[in-house]
Amino acid sequence: xxxxxNEFLANVKAELKKVTWPTKxxxxxxxxxxxxxxxxxxxxxxxxxxxxxxxxxxxLG
Numbered sequence: 001x002x003x004x005x006n007e008f009l010a011n012v013k014a015e016l017k018k019v020t021w022p023t024k025x026x027x028x029x030x031x032x033x034x035x036x037x038x039x040x041x042x043x044x045x046x047x048x049x050x051x052x053x054x055x056x057x058x059x060l061g
Contacts, residue, residue: 022030
């Protein structure tokens, strides 16, 4: 059992050496894009919610 665990951990270590990790600049740029897109989606969905709420209130009186 311990031999299999050691083999697994050795394989994990070998695979992690093959990974191309993003640079700090890449990570910052990707994070910025995600935050901006989330904010844009939130504003859009909030606007749609407000418009539909007012439309339903207008229809229902």
